[in-house]
């Protein structure tokens with residue numbers, strides 16, 4: 001398996017930005033030169049969606065891209 005995106009390899013399909021709280025696909029981060037497509041935060045501020053979801057089990061497995069999710073809801 002595997003993907004052709006190193007970002008997706010390390011973060012999974014969706015990435016949550018700890019600066020603005022928005023979630024985008026790994027592909028969208030890559031398209032924005034490995035920055036948050038919403039606020040331009042660097043990859044250092046990226047967290048795997050799965051990690052956010054573990055803190056908030058009610059969050060969907062597949063988030064709505066471009067939506068803001070609180071770290072703790």
Ligand SMILES: [Zn+2]
Pocket residue numbers: 017018019020021022036037038039040041
């Ligand atoms: Zn952001």
